[in-house]
Amino acid sequence: MNTNRDAFTLGPLESGPACCVPQPIIQVKNLSLRYGDKIALDNVTLDVFKGCITALIGPSGCGKTSFLSAINRLTDLIPGCSINGRILINGQDIHAANNNVQALRRNIGMVFQKPTPFPLSVRRNLSLPLNEHGVIKKSEVAAIIEQVLQDVGLWGEVCDRLDTPALSLSGGQQQRLCIARALALNPEILLMDEPCSALDPIASGVVEDLINRLQGRYTIVIVTHNLAQARRIANYAAFFWVRERTGQLIEFGRCQHIFESPNHELTAAFVNGHRG
Amino acid sequence: MFEMMQRIRELSVQSLVYLAALLVSAIFIWILSDLVRGGIAHLSWEFLTESPRDAGRAGGIASILVSTILILLVALVTAIPLAWATAVLLAEFIPITSLFGKVVRFSLYVLAGVPSIVFGLFGNAFFSIYLGLGFSILSGGLTLACMLLPILTATAEAGLRAVPDNYRLSSAALGMTRTAALIHLIVPAAAPALVAGLLIGIGRALAETAALLFTSGYVDRMPGSLLDSGRALALHIFDLSMNVPGGDAPAFAAALILVSLLLCINILAMKLAYDLQRRKMMI
Ligand SMILES: Nc1ncnc2c1ncn2[C@@H]1O[C@H](COP(=O)(O)OP(=O)(O)OP(=O)(O)O)[C@@H](O)[C@H]1O
Ligand SMILES: [Mg+2]
Numbered sequence A: 001m002n003t004n005r006d007a008f009t010l011g012p013l014e015s016g017p018a019c020c021v022p023q024p025i026i027q028v029k030n031l032s033l034r035y036g037d038k039i040a041l042d043n044v045t046l047d048v049f050k051g052c053i054t055a056l057i058g059p060s061g062c063g064k065t066s067f068l069s070a071i072n073r074l075t076d077l078i079p080g081c082s083i084n085g086r087i088l089i090n091g092q093d094i095h096a097a098n099n100n101v102q103a104l105r106r107n108i109g110m111v112f113q114k115p116t117p118f119p120l121s122v123r124r125n126l127s128l129p130l131n132e133h134g135v136i137k138k139s140e141v142a143a144i145i146e147q148v149l150q151d152v153g154l155w156g157e158v159c160d161r162l163d164t165p166a167l168s169l170s171g172g173q174q175q176r177l178c179i180a181r182a183l184a185l186n187p188e189i190l191l192m193d194e195p196c197s198a199l200d201p202i203a204s205g206v207v208e209d210l211i212n213r214l215q216g217r218y219t220i221v222i223v224t225h226n227l228a229q230a231r232r233i234a235n236y237a238a239f240f241w242v243r244e245r246t247g248q249l250i251e252f253g254r255c256q257h258i259f260e261s262p263n264h265e266l267t268a269a270f271v272n273g274h275r276g
Numbered sequence B: 001m002f003e004m005m006q007r008i009r010e011l012s013v014q015s016l017v018y019l020a021a022l023l024v025s026a027i028f029i030w031i032l033s034d035l036v037r038g039g040i041a042h043l044s045w046e047f048l049t050e051s052p053r054d055a056g057r058a059g060g061i062a063s064i065l066v067s068t069i070l071i072l073l074v075a076l077v078t079a080i081p082l083a084w085a086t087a088v089l090l091a092e093f094i095p096i097t098s099l100f101g102k103v104v105r106f107s108l109y110v111l112a113g114v115p116s117i118v119f120g121l122f123g124n125a126f127f128s129i130y131l132g133l134g135f136s137i138l139s140g141g142l143t144l145a146c147m148l149l150p151i152l153t154a155t156a157e158a159g160l161r162a163v164p165d166n167y168r169l170s171s172a173a174l175g176m177t178r179t180a181a182l183i184h185l186i187v188p189a190a191a192p193a194l195v196a197g198l199l200i201g202i203g204r205a206l207a208e209t210a211a212l213l214f215t216s217g218y219v220d221r222m223p224g225s226l227l228d229s230g231r232a233l234a235l236h237i238f239d240l241s242m243n244v245p246g247g248d249a250p251a252f253a254a255a256l257i258l259v260s261l262l263l264c265i266n267i268l269a270m271k272l273a274y275d276l277q278r279r280k281m282m283i
Helices: A003-007 A064-071 A101-107 A122-132 A138-151 A171-184 A201-214 A227-233 A255-260 A265-271 B002-042 B045-049 B062-093 B099-113 B116-130 B137-161 B165-173 B178-207 B233-243 B248-280
Strands: A024-035 A038-049 A053-057 A081-089 A108-111 A189-193 A219-223 A236-243 A246-254
Touching: A024 A064, A024 A219, A038 A064, A038 A219, A038 A236, A053 A064, A053 A227, A064 A081, A064 A189, A064 A219, A064 A246, A101 A108, A108 A171, A108 B165, A122 A138, A122 A171, A138 A171, A138 A201, A171 A189, A171 A201, A201 A219, A201 A227, A227 A255, A236 A255, A236 A265, A246 A255, A246 A265, A255 A265, B002 B248, B045 B062, B045 B248, B062 B099, B062 B137, B062 B178, B062 B233, B099 B137, B116 B137, B137 B178, B165 B178, B178 B233, B178 B248, B233 B248
Parallel strands: A038 A246, A053 A219, A053 A236, A108 A189, A189 A219
Antiparallel strands: A024 A038, A024 A081, A236 A246
């Protein structure tokens, strides 16, 4: 066993009291999600705990991306997509009439599978969303830019070419820029949809280290097909499965628990690499 | 044997496509040289700065140029906002399956197929008579605007749709409003398509005769206001070559000016689009 891993988990499940009481920040209650008539997610109930990393694992098409997009209401943009059930963030229903979707999304950063920098300069990629949220003072914007680029370990690499096109960066740098762009808005929650899957192993390792360093400061929900990675970085894991073309949450619990002593045989088969 | 056949096929296809391309450029060069040959002798500074005399046999085309530009401006100033706003609605704000969108698209589609003489008759009945604008640059420009709507909307909608969806998703995920994404990301990315559509539209507008005959009319004096009648360049060329004996040389010269005007507008617009994109976007 990798001893290092315990540093990232909440510790053994059985022995001793937990160091802190897990405090739910996202509460998903009976969430069902459809695309037209097709049910992509059926009746998912799940709490995401504050300051922790929650990994979503499961086979392709089981609705992990759909689940993430429901949390920041990106599903609103998808024609034909409809949602049942409730999602509370800090106790607030995200679909409540008085909820401002821009403010909601500002509080929830999202990183996509493929790096999605805007075709603007590195600097403008970071300043545009800030400006749109009313952070206009040049010195303030510059300070935030430097701060978040430091946070993602990109400052040293790009500080002398902030005005070059973001698309001229390497894939790994672009992905870290996208993470920085999300962090610049100072969110509480980060949703990451397979952030490493388009990257080579080295770049992927850099991003993984970065995610590790973000733990505690942010609540992170990460989708990954890399089970070893999920195991290395996550505190909690949720296992989704697709049954009759409908995604379901099979099991949710401490990462260690899911990987070492799952309750469900499907989970056991999946994490041991027999299926999926 | 088989290889031989393949070689022959390869060669014949290659020579065919080259031949076709050669023919196409030959046609262009032929037309251009014809225009130059017929018109260059008649071309002079006075031709550009004087108004036509003796039904266009003498004098120049200054008043015609002014009318043409004014008609074009009226048409563009009216058509561009309407067309591009409609395109933004169709591409950005309503789903492609929406009934309203389908109705709008269908009406534009039908409008695109209407012959220009019908636009002319409509413009005459509506703008000239019903709205009382008479034979005027305003009537002509507004009629042209109706003609340009379908092409401007269709090209703009296609251009906006071609912008990758991830700009929309990632900007929304950052809590940016749709308007902000539109202004800062989507329109700049679609700018070349918008300009390309605009150029096609300008080309159509400058070439138009039938729609203008009954709306802006054919008075060849210098227009004093938008409510005066004014003769468009294409109409002038048509008139010179069909109705005016001895009008061939000025017709050729005027045609040469028309083609050069189109070329200039093309180059200018392309440069503008390029600059805009360079400044706004970093591609
Ligand atoms: N925009 C859409 N329209 C219609 N169906 C969709 C759409 N997006 C996803 N689906 C369907 O919903 C189901 C879940 O998709 P989703 O992308 O959430 O899966 P996933 O778990 O993220 O898969 P992967 O691991 O391959 O990314 C799939 O069957 C998919 O075909
Ligand atoms: Mg996915």
